[in-house]
Structures are given as C-alpha cells and as structure tokens.
Amino acid sequence: CFRYINAVSFYTKIDMYHLFVYIFFSHCHEYKVLGFDCEWVTVGGKRRPVALLQLSSQKGLCALFRLCNLQQIPKGLRDLLEDDKVIKLGVAPQDDAHKLAFDYGVGVASTFDLRYLAALVGQKPEGLAKMAKSLLNVQLDKNWRLSCSDWEAKVLNEKQLQYAANDALVAVKIFDKLVKKLEPTSFWKSSKLNFDNIQERLEPFFDVRFKEGFLNNCASIERSKAAVVAGKKSKIKPLQTRSISTRSKALYDNCNLQAPDGELLCTIDAKKAQWYVDQSLGEIISNTPLTVRLNFEPSGRAVGDVGRYYQNPKENRCVVCGRRDPLSRKNVVPREYRKHFPVVMKSHTSHDVLLLCPECHQLSNIYDLKMRTKLAEQCNAPFTKEESAVKYIELPELKQVKSAARALLQ
Template identity: 70%
Template sequence: MSASKKTTITNAALATIGVGIAFAIIKNRHKIIQQLKYAYNFRNPLRHKHIEVIETTDDCQRIVATLKKHCHEYRVLGFDCEWVTVGGKRRPTAMLQLASHKGLCALIRLCSLKTIPMSLRELLEDDKVIKVGIGAHDDAGKLSFDYGVGVASTFDLRYLAVLTNQKSEGLAKMSKSILNVPLDKNWRLVCSDWEANNLTTAQIEYAAKDAMVAVEIFKTLSDVLKKRRFWQSYSSNLEYVLEEIDAFVDVRFKDSFNKLNALAGNTSNSKKSAHIALKKPISRGISTRSKTLYDNCLLEAPDGELLCTCDRKKAQWYVDQNLAQEVSSNPYTVRLNFEPAGRAVGEVGRYYQTPKENQCVVCGRKDAYIRKNVVPREYRKHFPVVMKSHTSHDVLLLCPQCHQKSNISDLKIRTKLGKLCNAPYLNEEGAPKLVEIPELRQLRSAARALMYNSDRIPQWRKEELEKIILKNYSGAEQVTPEMLEECINKDITESFSDYTPHGSKVVQEYQEKFGGLIELEKLWREHFLNTMQPKYLPNLWNVNHNANRLEIRANEGRIEKDDMVIAGLDPSTLAEVTK
C-alpha cells in the first residue's frame, strides 16, 4: 500500500475518532460541565490555612488587628466556641475560634486570658462583620453569659443551605457534601480537655477546621445564591448575599425550619418557594408589641387641670373604681373625684402631659417596636420605692433591630460597672454562686496531663505531677488510672456564701461611694444617647429627669430624708423636708 493511501486511511480514522469524541462530548456535555464545576468547587478550600493559638493579651491584639484587616476585604468570619463540661455542668467558654476568608484561624484561649480584651470585644460587637457557623447564635449567648460580651450579627449556615437547595445538616455533613472536607467528630476529641495547659495537635486541627470550613461553606453557598464569575473575588457578590440573608442574622435556627428542606426537591420552583417561605417574618427571640404602648388618654384633676397622659386601661380603672368620671370620649378623658398627691410642675410635669408617639425613638419605625428599659431592671429593682415609681420616662420604644443593637452596647456598661464596683457581670439571674478551689484545680490539671499527655511529658515533670496526685491519697505509693479518673471528675468548686448579684452590688456601691443613684441613672441615660443617637425622643426627655422630679417632691414634703441621701440629693439645699 502506497504511503499516500496509508495517510488517507489514517486521516479518515482520526476524523472518525474525532467525530465520535465530539459526539460523546456533546451528548454528555452537561455531565462534563458538572464534573468540571465539581473539580473547581472541590479544590482544597483549606490549602491556605494558617492557625495561631492565642494565649496572651498582646498576641490577641496582634491577631485581632489582622482579622480586622481581612474583614475590610470580606466582612465574614467563621465562628465557633469550645468548653469543658464537668459533672454535667458547663464551665466558662475555654476557647473562641475566628477564621477569615484568607485561611487565618485564631484559636483564642479565653481560659488563659480570663477576660475579653477590648480589641476583641470591638470585633465581636461589630455588627458589620458577620459571624457564621452552626448554632452561632447559641455560642454567642454562651460568650455573653460567661464574659459579658455581645456578639453582633451571628448567622446560622443552615439558613443559607435551605435558601440554596441544600440540606440543613450539621457542620460535619455540610463540610463533606459542600466542600469535600471531612471533619473528625469523634466524641473523645469533641469532649476533650479544652482547658489543658497544652493542646494536642488533634485538638488544634479540630478546633481550627470548625471555624475555617464555616467561612468556606458560606463562600461556596454564596456563589450558588448569587452567581460569580470565576475571575471575580468573593466580595463581588457579598452585598447581594447579605441583603438576602438579612432576615436571619442573629436568629436561632429552629428545628421547625427543617421542613423547608422538603421544598428543595426536584421542582423548578423549589428554591424560590423555600426562599419565599423563609422570608416570612421571624421572631428574633424578642416579642414585639401587638398593640400601641401610648394611648395618650388624658387624666385631669378635679378642677380640670391636666395631670398627665396615660393608657386607656389605667384611665378606665379610675372610672370603674368610681374614682373618676369620663368627661370626653375623643380623646378619652377622665377627671378624678379626689385631690391627687401632686400636680404637674415645671418641665417634669409637662413631660408627663405631652402625648407620646408609638414609634422607635432611634429610627422612627412604626410597624414593630419593643419596650426598652434605659435603666435596666436588674439595677432599678434594687432602688428605693420612691425611685421605682413613675419610671415611664425610662421606658422607650425601639424597633427589633435597634433594640438588639442597644442590648449589645449595654454589655459594655455592665462590664465597666462590674470593674468599678467589684461586681463582675456574668448574667444577672444565672451568675455562678460557686468559686474554684486553686488546690483542687491544680490536682485536676495534673491528672489530665498524666491521663492524656503522659507520652509527651518529660520524666522530671511527670514525677512532679505524680507527687501532686499522691498528696491526696495517704499511704499510696503509685498513681493508678483509677486515681486519675477520680481526680479528673472531681468537683473543684465550693459555695460562695458572700455572693452578691451584680445589680445589687452596683446599686449599693453607687449609693455609698459614687454620688447616689441619680448618678447611676444618668450614666445609663447618657450611654443610651451616645450609642443609639435617638432622633425621635419624646419632647422634654431629660438625662436629669428623676433628679428634678425628686427635688420637686422633696420641696413638697413628699420624700423621706434617707431616700434623698440614697438618691444623691443634698437635703440642706432644699426646702423643709419631712423628718
């Protein structure tokens, strides 16, 4: 066969093969494209990981500065916490994990720091930075309870899963299905000693991965929610994504939402249906008022002088008790049948006479609002009766978003007051009434080290730790596994009989050392004005309102001298006061 004929046959064969390959590609193009996308999406998302274990304040400030810089580019952080449970009781959060989109993960050992440095507090309280994870809202609650710090803008990744037709599963399953990154969730690792002097490599990897995969899952599902060209940065679609998920920021994921996964089926409208269903109004753990707070009914003295505005229920009560009579239905007005203890005097009196708007005093929103106690109840309840009555001045209306922001900012003042008054704020109702015994803590730490890290401890150090154990076992010559187990599970706390609630201690300190309770009231009011900058406060709302009111009552002889001293007023500067 001639060379030219062979060449012709070869070319024909190659053409036939080429046509066959082209036909196969065209026929299976969707599968091929899907596989290419799969390969692109499932590249190792943790290939740039950089883990830092933080145990000092200086290191914390350094790493937080870097995290803040990363958040300028992409304001999302992976967020998680670890703690130890002893005898069925959870101990304070031992470690906080924060991971940026660049692969940096900070393992901040709060058990070593003992407190939250200001730079870290600012980052956690920054509502512009979204903290993502599974159960992030619950972890934020633990940090608030343990360290008095607010964590703003938490987001549960399961909401984003539902919005993008994925299953709302646990972190390990979502990490495997979405990122192809397995997570070790062995109970021995999950429940390991996060307060140990030295963390194991396995502990460090486990803790870091939880935070890092959280931010990577958010990035990946964000691409599904809003398509992004492969050459574009992740931040290019972030604002759209944040707008779509805004309704679920700082909302605890509820099991009832699992039923929405059924909407993520095979129908073409499944994603849209799930999105619409999820976008329905959600309670953020705070109930908004279903009716107005201010009815602005009028209450008059027997001679017709206006005393104050009040709600309809209160006005009707006077009529039902035959203490007043209705004189007008619009506006509803009742006139007392008896002389009241006092009349409206000065700006204080005019404040109570002025009608109030049913709207958020910060932003003006009128469709949903919540009562806000400017001076929190945990302090007010310890005030004398004369300062607990007529407190409507300090009850304002805020919309849910402003209410949440205000509550987070309040934690700063609570922490400040805790330091000033030696009354650490750990949550007013649930503050621990136990104190650790240092010797028993040392015993437990020694037992943990010998139980879990014996193979890595130098012989001289091991002998020191064994001596600590044997001190507690008279006559014993050798440490046994049973001893270690007993020491690890030992309760290292005792009752703190001198415990005083935070609110009570602060009130006591202010009335004895810091100028009286009117100064505490002013502190909270000024804080509210500075942090919230309200634009719609009621007319005549005043930082010194209660001081002015008490002075009026004192000049009318309607306040005890002792109560004046507690409040911080000087009786000698006023008119005759009741002895």
C-alpha cells in the same frame, strides 16, 4: 478533602499573636465575621482547659492560637473576642464561648449559630460537616480519632492543623453562601454587601443557643408569599407557634385628662376617665375626644420629656413594625424581675407596657432570653426552669410522628 488557606499555627511567640490579631481586625473592618472554633483534651472523662482556638476571616486567613502554652489570653486577642461588632460564626459556638469564659475568663461576644441562618433562608439546619457538603460540596474529615487527638501536643501534626483550620474557615464560607439568600434585594447595592442590615437582621440570635423550633415563622411566611406571587399554591404547611394571646380591643383610648386650669396632664383610657366623673372628681368638657377636667389640683403636672410622653396620644400599633392587628401587651421589665422590686416600683405605669405584634413579640422574647442569660452569669443568679421557659415552634409532621410512636408503644 478541603484545604485550608494561609493557616498559621503559633506556639509561644506573643508578638505573632499581636500581629495576626491586628490583621484580623483589619479584615473585619467591613465584613465583620470570623469563623470560630475550639479544641481541647479530655482525660479520664474530664475536660481540660481549651488548648486551641481557631479563627478565620472572610479573606481566607486562618490562625490557630495555642492557648495551652499561655497562662492567659493576650489583651489584643481578648479585645477581638470581646468585640460585639464582630460576629463569631460556627455550629454551637456558644458552647465554645462558655468554655473560654470558664477556662480563661474571656467573654466572647456576638456568637452566632449558622443553623439559624440556614433555617431563615429555607435550608435544613444541620451540623457543620453536613452543611459544608450540601452547600459547598466540601467533605470535612470528622474522624473521631482526629477530634479526640492530643491538642496539647508539643507539635501538632499536619492532619490536626488541617482539621482545626478547616472547621473555622468553612464556617465563614457557609455564612457567605447563606447570607446572599437572606434578602438579596435589600442587602445588595452595587454588588456590595450591606453589613449593617445583616447585623440588624441576625442580632436577635446572637449569643443564643440553637434549639429545634426556637425560631419565628418568618422564613415560612416569606416562602409562602413567594409561592403565591409565582402563581403556585404552596404545599408547605406554615410552622405553628404556640399562641401569644392578643388583645380583642384597643389598649389606648387616648382620652384627655386636664388640670383645673385646662392644662393637659395626660391621656387615659375611657374607663378611667369615666371613673373621675363618677367619683365627682371631674367633669366632661368634650366628647370628641373624650376630655375630663379635674376639679382639684393634681399632685403633679406634666414636666419635661416624661410629662410630654404622657401628654402625647398613643397609637394602637406595634412599636417595632407598625402593624395594627393583632397586638399584645409587652411588659418591659419581666415579672420574674419585677417581683423583687420595692412595692412602690411594682405597679405598672404606661411607659412600662408596649404593644407588639405576635412576630415582634417572639423576637423580643429572644432578646429577653439573651439578656436573662447574661444577667444570670454576671450576677451568679441562675433563673429557674419555669422562668426560662420559651415558647417553641411546633412542627406538624414531627407531632404526627411522635403521636404514632406513642400509639405503637401502647
């Protein structure tokens, strides 16, 4: 059985809470991750407030905070949990974070489900015990009598302490194992992990609940590329995403629109430029690029940074990765929010729309869901099922199994 390292249980000594929170902050100075888990008691089918909070650092310190003995979470511990620079690791950590928010009013920031990382590096995303066995050769004790034991007892026994501490510590060890496979050529320099790169890569999945298929196909694409380079034909079928419609032609024509004195007002598309000519509101003064000069004084001119933005030619490429094809439009403000705006703010202007490739568009949707969820909780305004719909990845093999099952039922 896996033994925890330096596990510490605290009861009512608040000073000790502050001391070990300080140690955790020091441990997270460079390697900003903490194993994160919670335990609670269920009585008569109803969950009681979280009784135990487990945190573990990469250096092997695991602390068990007995919240059931406190009226509120101490400020130092609250600051640690709310620090968005420190990643809280686990399997379904968002569920525990939600319980802490409900029970103690603390907002746990930057929770990360280890199953996302497993999927990104080509490992099977499983539960904590199964990943501990397959990746670390560690057998966790998941006896239901332990998980459902009395976590509010005056004194926790040795088996409870070991069970609770191991869950948090193993989460960090699994992260250590998987993150080295993510992009070793770019993440490692002089044998030192570049944590800024890790956070940038994983950030789209922070505070997002794991769902089967709720991943882009980056991992599959990378594995396929590696197989081709090695001279092998990959037998893995790429994961299929429900298609994001892409543009058949360029969005930006970058035609110039000038004021009567020749000052550049903005760039517009060819159709709009031709409209000014057809309405006798301007004349073409150049065909390369197409330039139309107005014969009336416009209501406004290009002023400041906003004006310069409209004057600059815009490239038909993904604003994130620079890819030129295929591309799709991305509304910066989602429609479900825009529909509540005043009429004057409902019309799209060019800076409200960006071009993204399908892969970056899908990552952007993950960010959107994260922001929607945060706003829904902050404003007590949950969005509808239709508004929260997410495009999921479809596994071809699973689709065949489901089809066969339906055929048998008929």
